[in-house]
Each structure stands twice: as C-alpha cells, then as structure tokens.
Amino acid sequence: MEEKFDAAIVGAGPAGISAACILADRGVKVIVLERGEYPGSKNMFGGVLYGRCLGRIIPDYAQKNCPIERNIVESRISYLSEQGSISFAYRDHAFFEELQNNAFTVGRAKFDRWFADQARAKGALVVCSTVVTDLLRDEAGRVIGVKTDRADGDLRAKVVLLADGVNSPLAARSGFRPEVRPGKVALAVKELIALPEEVIDERFGVSAGNGVTNEILGNVTAGMNGVAFIYTNRRSVSIGIGANLSDFARQRVRPYEMIERLKLHPAISPLIKDGKPTEYIAHWLPEGGFETVPKLFGDGFLIAGDSAMLFNALHREGSNLAMASGRLAAATILDAMEKGDFSSRTLQAYGARLEESFVLKDLKKYRRFPSFLETHKELFTTLPDGVSAALRTILTVDETPKKTSQRAAWQAMRSRTAPLRLLHLIWDAWRSIR
Amino acid sequence: MHFVVCIKQVPDTAEVKIDPETNTLVRAGVESMANPYDITAMEEALRLKEKYGARVTAISMGPPQADSVLRQALSMGADDAVLLSDRAFAGADTLATSYTLSKAIETLGNVEPVDLVLCGKQAVDGDTAQTGPGIATRLGFTQFTYVIEVERIDPDKRRLQVRRKVEGGFEVISGALPALLSVELELAAPRRASLPMLIDSLRTPVKTWDAKAIGASSALVGIKGSPTWVKAIASPQVHRAGPRWDAAEGVSAAVSAALDALFSDEEFAAGFVKGWKA
Numbered sequence: 001m002e003e004k005f006d007a008a009i010v011g012a013g014p015a016g017i018s019a020a021c022i023l024a025d026r027g028v029k030v031i032v033l034e035r036g037e038y039p040g041s042k043n044m045f046g047g048v049l050y051g052r053c054l055g056r057i058i059p060d061y062a063q064k065n066c067p068i069e070r071n072i073v074e075s076r077i078s079y080l081s082e083q084g085s086i087s088f089a090y091r092d093h094a095f096f097e098e099l100q101n102n103a104f105t106v107g108r109a110k111f112d113r114w115f116a117d118q119a120r121a122k123g124a125l126v127v128c129s130t131v132v133t134d135l136l137r138d139e140a141g142r143v144i145g146v147k148t149d150r151a152d153g154d155l156r157a158k159v160v161l162l163a164d165g166v167n168s169p170l171a172a173r174s175g176f177r178p179e180v181r182p183g184k185v186a187l188a189v190k191e192l193i194a195l196p197e198e199v200i201d202e203r204f205g206v207s208a209g210n211g212v213t214n215e216i217l218g219n220v221t222a223g224m225n226g227v228a229f230i231y232t233n234r235r236s237v238s239i240g241i242g243a244n245l246s247d248f249a250r251q252r253v254r255p256y257e258m259i260e261r262l263k264l265h266p267a268i269s270p271l272i273k274d275g276k277p278t279e280y281i282a283h284w285l286p287e288g289g290f291e292t293v294p295k296l297f298g299d300g301f302l303i304a305g306d307s308a309m310l311f312n313a314l315h316r317e318g319s320n321l322a323m324a325s326g327r328l329a330a331a332t333i334l335d336a337m338e339k340g341d342f343s344s345r346t347l348q349a350y351g352a353r354l355e356e357s358f359v360l361k362d363l364k365k366y367r368r369f370p371s372f373l374e375t376h377k378e379l380f381t382t383l384p385d386g387v388s389a390a391l392r393t394i395l396t397v398d399e400t401p402k403k404t405s406q407r408a409a410w411q412a413m414r415s416r417t418a419p420l421r422l423l424h425l426i427w428d429a430w431r432s433i434r
Numbered sequence: 435m436h437f438v439v440c441i442k443q444v445p446d447t448a449e450v451k452i453d454p455e456t457n458t459l460v461r462a463g464v465e466s467m468a469n470p471y472d473i474t475a476m477e478e479a480l481r482l483k484e485k486y487g488a489r490v491t492a493i494s495m496g497p498p499q500a501d502s503v504l505r506q507a508l509s510m511g512a513d514d515a516v517l518l519s520d521r522a523f524a525g526a527d528t529l530a531t532s533y534t535l536s537k538a539i540e541t542l543g544n545v546e547p548v549d550l551v552l553c554g555k556q557a558v559d560g561d562t563a564q565t566g567p568g569i570a571t572r573l574g575f576t577q578f579t580y581v582i583e584v585e586r587i588d589p590d591k592r593r594l595q596v597r598r599k600v601e602g603g604f605e606v607i608s609g610a611l612p613a614l615l616s617v618e619l620e621l622a623a624p625r626r627a628s629l630p631m632l633i634d635s636l637r638t639p640v641k642t643w644d645a646k647a648i649g650a651s652s653a654l655v656g657i658k659g660s661p662t663w664v665k666a667i668a669s670p671q672v673h674r675a676g677p678r679w680d681a682a683e684g685v686s687a688a689v690s691a692a693l694d695a696l697f698s699d700e701e702f703a704a705g706f707v708k709g710w711k712a
Contacts, residue, residue: 126636130629150629
C-alpha cells in the first residue's frame with residue numbers, strides 16, 4: 001500500500017525545518033524533501049540569525065551545539081563614496097551578556113545541517129537529493145501530495161508546506177505564486193574569506209567569540225539599488241554585495257566585478273587583507289516586500305519563508321521571517337490535524353497568524369521602502385560623493401576660515417544633489433519606513 | 435549466491451589536509467561521501483543480482499557516522515548492511531583494514547557462504563588500491579583487479595569471467611568462485627534510488643559489529659595492527675611558477691602588460707607570427 005504522510009515539507013531550509021521540528025515534536029508524521037545533497041548545500045545568506053526566533057523552536061540551541069560562529073556585539077552601517085566612508089557603529093555591553101546571541105553569525109551549510117539533525121532527532125524524515133517537481137492534486141484541485149524527480153516519486157500527504165525558497169521552479173509550475181519579476185528580486189554574491197581567528201578579533205576590535213556586522217551602502221553598487229555587507233565568522237569574514245536584478249540587466253554590470261571593486265575600496269580592503277577566498281556563491285533575495293507576498297495558503301497547502309517572499313530587506317531578516325513563518329505554519333497544521341480538515345477554511349488561520357505577528361506587520365510597515373529605493377537612485381550615485389566631498393572640505397585643516405569652508409562644503413553637496421531633491425529624499429525615506 | 439560489497443566513507447573535498455603532527459588525513463570538519471569506486475561496485479553487485487539472483491550485503495568500516503554510506507547502499511537495493519565500528523579499529527592502515535573486513539566477510543559467510551566480494555579499485559582519499567587484494571589474499575579468494583566488465587558467472591561450474599583493464603588494452607580472464615573483484619569506474623554508472631527505497635533506507639537501522647562480533651584479534655586491528663609508518667609527507671614542489679600581473683588596475687591593463695612582456699621575447703614573437711601565417 002502506498003505510504004501516506006501527514007505533512008510533506010518542500011525544502012530543508014530554516015522555514016521548512018522550523019515547521020518540521022514543531023510537527024515532529026508533536027508526533028506528526030512529517031517528511032522533508034530537499035533538492036540539495038544535504039540541507040544547506042543549495043542556499044546562501046549573509047550570515048546573521050537571531051537567538052529569540054531560534055529559541056522558539058529549539059529552546060536549548062546553545063547547549064545542543066548549535067554551530068554559532070560569533071555573537072554579534074556591534075552593528076555598523078557605512079556609507080561609501082568613491083574614496084571615502086562615513087560610518088555609524090553601535091556596540092553595547094548588553095550584547096556580551098544579557099543579550100548574548102540576540103544576533104549571531106552562522107554558516108548555512110553547517111547550521112542547516114545541524115538544524116535538520118534536530119528535526120531528525122524529533123522524528124522527522126529528511127530526504128535529500130530529491131527535487132519536488134510538481135504538486136499532486138485531486139479532481140477538485142486540492143493539493144494531496146507532491147511529485148518528485150525520483151522513480152516511484154509520487155508522495156501523498158494530508159498537507160504540503162512549500163518552503164523551497166525564492167528560486168522555486170515549483171512556484172512557476174504549480175502556479176501558487178506568480179513567477180518573480182526581475183525588479184522584485186536582488187541578485188547577491190558573497191565570498192567567504194578565510195583569516196586567522198586572532199586577526200579577525202584584532203581588525204574588528206572584538207574578543208574571541210564575539211563579532212561585528214557591517215552593512216554598506218553607497219556607490220559601491222555602481223548606481224544600482226543595492227547593499228553590501230561584511231560579517232565576521234569565527235575564522236572567516238563573509239563579504240557580499242547585492243543589487244536589484246533589473247538594475248543589473250539594465251546597467252550590464254557583472255556581479256563578480258562589483259564584489260571585486262568593493263574589496264578594493266580603501267575602507268574595506270584592510271579588513272580582508274591577506275585573506276584567502278574559500279567560497280563564492282550567488283543567490284536571489286526576494287526583496288519585493290509586502291506587495292509581492294502571494295496568497296499564503298490554499299486547499300491542502302501553505303507557503304512559508306522566501307517562497308512566500310517573506311523578507312525584510314531593511315532589517316536583514318530573511319531567515320528570521322522564514323523561521324517565524326515556518327513555526328506559524330506548523331501551528332496551523334497542528335490545528336488542522338486536530339480538526340481533520342486541511343481545506344483552506346482551516347488553513348486560512350495561517351494568514352491570520354502571520355498578520356498578527358511581526359512578520360506581516362513589519363512587511364506592511366515597510367511596504368513602500370522597496371519602491372523608495374527604486375525611485376531614489378541618487379542614494380547610490382551622486383549623494384555618497386556629495387556627502388563625502390562636504391565632509392572632506394570641513395575636515396581639511398588649511399587655515400581657511402570655517403565659514404568659508406562650511407559654505408564650500410554645502411556647495412560641494414548641492415552641486416551633486418539639489419537641495420529640493422535632498423529634502424524630498426529625506427521626506428520620502430521617512431514616509432517609506434514610517 | 436551471496437555478494438558482499440565493501441564501501442568506504444571518504445572526505446568529499448578536493449583539498450585534503452594533512453595533520454603535520456601525525457601525518458594522517460584531517461577528517462574533522464570535512465564533508466564525507468561514499469567512495470565513488472565502491473558505489474560502482476555496489477551497482478555492479480545489484481546488476482549481477484538482477485541477472486543471476488543473489489543476496490547483496492554492504493559492509494563498511496568506520497565511525498558511527500559512516501552509516502550514511504550504508505544507507506546509500508540500502509537505498510540502491512542492498513538487502514542488508516553492516517557497519518564495522520569499534521574504537522579499536524581506528525587508525526588502521528590497509529593491512530589492518532583488509533584483516534578487519536575479511537573477518538567480517540568470514541562472519542557473514544558463516545551464516546550464508548559468500549560467493550563474490552566487490553570492492554572499488556581504490557579509495558579516492560588514500561589511493562592505495564591495496565585493501566581489495568588484501569581481503570582476497572586473506573580469504574583465499576580468486577582475485578580480479580581493475581575489472582571493467584563482468585562477462586559471465588556460471589553458478590553451477592562456479593566460474594567467473596571478467597574483462598580487466600591493463601596497460602594499452604584489456605584482458606579477458608576467468609577463474610573460480612569465490613572471488614573478489616576490484617572495479618573501475620567505467621564498469622557501471624550507479625543508479626538513482628527510487629523514492630520509496632530512499633525513504634526505507636533512512637528508516638532501516640544499520641547493524642553495527644565491533645571487534646568481538648567478528649572475532650578479530652585486537653592486536654591485528656586499528657593502529658595496533660598497522661605496521662605502516664609515515665616517515666614524511668609533503669606536497670610536490672611546484673616548479674616554473676611563471677610571472678604574475680596584478681589586476682588591481684583593471685583586467686585589461688594587466689592583460690596588455692602580460693602580452694607586452696610575452697612579445698618582448700623576440701623568439702616567441704617570431705614563432706607566433708610564423709604560426710599565425712601558417
């Protein structure tokens with residue numbers, strides 16, 4: 001007789017495994033299907049996870065040898081011009097102790113595997129190297145399982161959770177999510193640069209086990225709507241840069257050239273000097289925001305994580321929203337198990353749960369942010385050099401009277417970005433994140 | 435018939451690191467996989483099973499995590515799998531390993547006589563190609579190395595005929611069963627497990643045998659039974675490291691500097707022009 005599972009989860013990333021952990025813990029017969037050779041082999045992210053969100057799923061994650069690279073004690077934002085860099089950094093003693101692991105870096109290849117092992121230990125079945133190619137539906141169009149690329153590959157389940165990431169071939173085929181448009185995703189590339197642990201400690205001014213995140217904006221993205229970052233791991237730093245995919249197409253910039261240029265910037269190159277690049281990866285980020293979130297449930301299925309475009313670009317929360325949405329999907333599936341009803345009537349509670357949580361509240365709050373960046377390209381073109389030139393003028397000590405140099409600074413600024421445009425920019429920025 | 439396939443878990447990396455203190459491979463933190471030659475052996479065992487009928491048992495020696503290679507064998511269609519795992523087995527060279535595996539095959543044979551042992555030609559980490567022949571010698575089995583095709587098995591006459599790779603060609607030889615084959619990659623492309631078999635393999639508990647279970651002498655297994663002594667290990671010197679051009683000023687600047695340097699050699703330039711005209 002053909003075996004039937006309670007829940008089939010597509011994708012062993014943070015969303016899928018979060019759901020699998022919770023479901024398996026409650027005795028639900030759950031199978032996770034992962035296309036990579038092992039969980040974590042097919043994905044990418046900058047590297048920051050949040051302890052609170054993980055703790056909701058594995059409360060004793062630190063004791064269970066969660067492969068944490070560094071506890072983040074300092075967050076930096078840098079705004080780079082051609083030669084200059086304006087930075088803002090916040091470090092607090094609280095992040096060393098009572099807020100320890102508020103945020104921490106992990107390598108997804110290691111973390112996802114560890115996370116999947118937690119789900120396995122709870123009784124979930126995690127099957128790798130298996131691609132889900134389509135959904136199985138009954139005559140009424142209800143989802144009743146998945147089709148895979150293996151022989152005898154049809155698998156029946158009472159409910160299917162789609163957590164297969166932003167670049168989902170299944171999305172296009174099954175029609176549960178419109179295919180992503182280039183303007184709604186970013187293409188990001190990342191390198192892992194190996195450095196001795198003590199060198200990283202010294203360059204970033206941290207003690208062993210602690211680390212720094214650095215978000216980087218400015219004209220490093222060659223005028224494209226995008227952002228770069230440097231995060232510290234234990235024995236490597238992650239350096240990455242991403243920009244809107246249609247900007248890439250329009251400007252014909254090659255991502256690897258962009259990351260090379262970033263690495264040569266005078267503010268960045270000392271941080272990675274003599275490091276050995278050990279990995280290079282590229283991936284899409286679903287940064288279209290609230291407007292691109294598809295219908296999150298239907299008869300017999302739910303969608304979570306990047307597949308559902310749940311991604312907060314401004315607060316670098318992708319995995320965090322994936323874990324939270326996976327957890328809320330699992331809670332909904334548990335209710336459905338109890339009722340014995342897997343139609344959208346019961347599964348719609350997932351939508352409500354997301355609306356009540358920070359997941360959709362945050363995305364709603366920032367729903368104008370993606371279009372703000374799209375329509376204010378001076379952030380990535382003229383503004384960085386304007387600000388930089390102004391500061392350079394003010395900080396150059398050459399016996400020029402201050403009044404003259406300050407006027408010159410303002411002139412340097414307004415010659416690049418008109419005052420009215422600047423005012424608009426500040427107003428629109430505030431409105432987009434209000 | 436009863437076939438036994440020996441599978442080794444190896445590091446899945448092109449960048450094998452050596453511990454400078456012990457001169458052994460560093461395995462910590464390295465992805466692992468089944469040795470591809472051994473998976474070829476597994477595939478051939480399954481094809482022979484389909485043709486002649488047999489029971490296929492997969493065995494591996496390694497730490498508890500090595501059960502993943504046996505699960506792979508189960509997902510492909512092995513009937514049974516045994517992991518040989520014991521702290522005493524650690525640090526084994528090919529002599530101790532072939533002893534341990536041969537004791538396990540004897541133990542399996544006590545329940546159901548073994549007709550054929552299949553091994554990969556060599557493991558991709560150590561590259562010695564000694565373990566298979568070592569097992570055959572200890573068991574007194576006919577030994578066929580570098581096998582590229584199993585032409586036929588005659589179960590009644592207890593004969594086997596194979597094609598093996600030799601320098602400059604191949605050789606067709608036959609011999610008596612029981613036998614051991616060490617196989618080349620071109621023998622058989624491994625199959626992809628069906629979904630139900632894959633799911634089953636993840637649920638099947640893998641049997642683990644220690645030294646006692648296979649009646650192995652503690653003096654002959656692991657590091658104690660390994661007379662191999664690595665005196666030194668070194669990377670080969672890379673000679674003739676050519677000049678380099680830094681691309682900090684842009685790729686095209688570096689390329690034209692490189693071309694200028696190349697063409698400043700008159701002999702090269704003359705040769706190039708000649709070649710171009712030809």
